[in-house]
Amino acid sequence: MSRKKRNQVFTTIEVIDAGAKGKTVAKAPDGRVIFLTNAVPGDVVDIQTFKKRKAFYEGKAINFHTLSEKRTEPKCEHFGTCGGCKWQHMKYEDQLFFKQKEVTNNLTRIGHLELPEITPILGSKEKYFYRNKMEFSFSDSRWLTLEEIQSDRDLGDKNALGFHIPGMWDKILDINKCHLQADPSNAIRLEVKNFALENKLSFFNTRNQTGLLRTLMIRTSSIGEIMVLIQFFSDAKEKRTKLLDHLKETFPEITSLQYVINSKGNDTIYDQEVVCYHGRDHIFEEMEGLRFKINAKSFYQTNSAQAFELYKITRDFASLSGNETVYDLYTGTGTIAQFVAKKAKKVIGVEAVPDAIMAAKENADRNNIENTEFYVGDMAKVFDQNFLAKHGKPDVIITDPPRDGMHKKVVEQLLNVEAEKIVYVSCNSATQARDLAILDEKYTIVKTQAVDMFPQTHHVENVVLLKLKQE
Ligand code: SAH
Helix, strand or coil, rough: CCHHHCCCCCEEECCCCCCCHHHHECCCCCEEEEECCCCCCCCEEEEEEEEEECCCCEEEEEEEEEECEEECCCCCEEEEEEECCCCEEECCCHHHHHHHHHHHHHHHCCCCCCCCCCCEEEEECCCCCEEEEEEEECCCCCCCCCHHHHHCCCCCCCCCEECCCCCCCCEECCCCCCCCCCCCHHHHHHHHHHHHHHHCEEECCCCCCCEEEEEEEECCCCCEEEEEEECCCCHHHHHHHHHHHHHHCCCCCCCCEEECCCCCCCCCCCCCEEEEEECCCCCEEEEECEEEEEEEECCCCCCCCHHHHHHHHHHHHCCCCCCEEEEECCCCCCCHHHHHCCCCEEEEECCCCHHEEEEHHHHHHCCCCEEEEEEEHHHHHCCHHHHHHCCCCCCEECCCCCCCCCCCHHHHHHHHHHCCEEEEEEECCCHHHHHHHCCCCCCCEEEEEEEECCCCCCCCCCEEEEEEECC
């Protein structure tokens, strides 16, 4: 079949829903669902499809007849091109509505679970500038918008410092102002770019693997500390020093100025040496009087204010009295473990990344917490009968796995352990629903509470409290 035939146009269709992966949903006259990238529920549109499958189409709105009342003006000049904040054109209360709905749908449709009365989703006070960590990429061949290509303006140089275009590993959109991280994030990024251009420091070319400047990471903390890390492709000392000295002088508020020389094919820094150029090799974050040390490789929840809310809900759900043995699975740098420690007899944290466990121990020491223990290992391997025999049966298990959810072996082990309560924190309610369906054999869902950590995106966090069924 020719491509043309597959690409159909449906006219005057109402967009009815929003959900998975940030897409909105309409129904074609033949009954199939259409997933759209650029509309808001309530819009009435003409749709051009570009993919057809047995049960659905993928497409985009090409003409708008009615604009939804759920619409609002996006704040960002890069909206529509940048893949970052795809729901900016939807009012915040509607974003929350669809996030809540997505969680409920996943739990009932994937998990086939019976739900208690659902507590309304907790929105974020900050709708913009809520992130504490951003990573920008350099490119010598920036993404041009259609408008730029069609105009006869001089497009200037082709260098970019910004974000990947969705689905394109080698295309970077140059960012003028990002609304996700508070200042001086934008100021630092723009200064790095201008200085590099003025001083002829070359920008990376992913295809050819050439150029000096690779990535820029900026981390900020709620107590005003700032980390800047620049990743270079090669060891050009003079140019590197010039740039770093310039940053040091222009932004004396930088707490930690670091760099990496990475000549590998990809730009993850996790297997690379990080060099501290100026200041400390870490910054501090604070939460409820606890201090957490964050280095270049540490994981820390990216919305600090909402992380505090998420942890409070987790602690409330655990409702500890002081006598419990608590396991904190997928503990990262041990933040949840330390957050609940005061209310427990002891807390055992488990995590796969050795550096994170080192940080967890160091943080607990600094915070004078004496009833936490941390262990490195893959959950599917270490969480066995020996581990239980050694550390004692937990009364409460808190689990906060990555997007893929828990390994089946871990879920089965949870069924064996039979802890009185499980608090399941998840950033992907689809995999959470899958795991809960297995746990349903022995556990009842008592509470479920969604939390919005990422306004303007479709992402949503969900906390579920499970209680062991009585025989
Ligand atoms: N609870 C922490 C971190 C949650 S992120 C916090 O709130 O900060 C999930 C964590 O699971 C990450 O730190 C990741 O390194 C860890 N992880 C991923 N797969 C794992 C596995 N198979 N075994 C143990 N830990 C794992």
